[in-house]
Amino acid sequence: MLWKIIGSAAAVLTMFSFIPQIIKIFKTKSVKDMSLLTLVQLSCGVSLWIAYGAHLKDAVIIIANGVTLLTLVILLILYYAYKGRNDEKSADYRD
Numbered sequence: 001m002l003w004k005i006i007g008s009a010a011a012v013l014t015m016f017s018f019i020p021q022i023i024k025i026f027k028t029k030s031v032k033d034m035s036l037l038t039l040v041q042l043s044c045g046v047s048l049w050i051a052y053g054a055h056l057k058d059a060v061i062i063i064a065n066g067v068t069l070l071t072l073v074i075l076l077i078l079y080y081a082y083k084g085r086n087d088e089k090s091a092d093y094r095d
Helices: 002-015 019-028 036-056 059-094
Strands: none
């Protein structure tokens, strides 16, 4: 029972760990300090966890990593949506 609670707590913390970053990007409209490589690497790792969870038929692993992957996809979309804006702002400051 204790390990189910620990596993569930870990899953919840992991699932929602990128929400603060998503909120920050929405507020600042900037992805200047985001690393695309990190987002891609994490997305690949989480995808592998989903495959592993599917192999084990473990719903907690599948759901937790599925939600995490969804937040990473949102971050990737925001990265590409705001990346050009950062370049334009930088050009404005150089003038």
